[in-house]
Amino acid sequence: MADSPVQKALVLLKCLADYGEPIGVKRLAEDTGLNISTVHRLLRLLAEERMVSFDPQTRLYGIGTDCIRFAISVLGGDSLAARVRPVIAELAHTLQETCAYSVYEPDTFTKAIAAVERGPHQLGYNFDVGRRDGIHAGASGKAILAFLPDDDIETMFKTVTLEVTAENTIVDPDTLRRDIAEIRARGYATSLGERVPGAGFGIGAPVYGPDGRIVGSVVVTVPLFRWKKKNLGWMSKAVMDCGRVLSGIAAAEVGAEAEAGA
Structure with a gap:
């Protein structure tokens, strides 16, 4: 005891x-x-x-987020972190840009960056592992927000002060609701200068847990000087495919833990 x-x-x-x-x-x-x-x-x-x-x-x-972050820092072998990193690395290699995986913190409507893989370019977007942001702005945040239950979204609007962090940050609930509807229809989120002024164009997709609830998101961010609109189709498909792979990993991890504890 x-x-x-x-x-x-x-x-x-x-x-x-x-x-x-x-x-x-x-x-x-x-x-x-x-x-x-x-x-x-x-x-x-x-x-x-x-x-x-x-x-x-x-x-x-x-x-919680920090517990997961500590695990990602120290665990190896068959840990969830060890399985996430190669998937993110493959996406970064395919897209030739920096990609990141974030975990969702539902009690504060925030997300924290848990894994990052940089692209091959010297000039690229940089993510800080452990950084925590609201889910109302940026492709990685909105990829989580859009796929939450409607009740959770409305609770966020009522209880959270939406912070403006860049010139294109959306804080009006009605505008965000319209954005959410579009994200749900196409399956991925996009952003341009919503989180960091002039940072780049982001594409994010949701990651689900075994119970169908959102657990995080995966994102790629392309510097504005390299972004070409014609690449949106194939790049968004790659990000969504990565989200599905990560969802499968999350489900398998929980299933393995349950079997081990049986």
């Missing part, structure tokens, strides 16, 4: 990892043997540090 607060927090994180999907406080208390008040207190602390995520709609907790 865990005695110290640190041990108890680690027990909670291990339990969340074993489930592979968000679960409630009562189940966590039952499975760890900790009392509910202790579980509540530790989860709040872990959520503040982004080691766990909290969905206010379902009241469920899951593994």
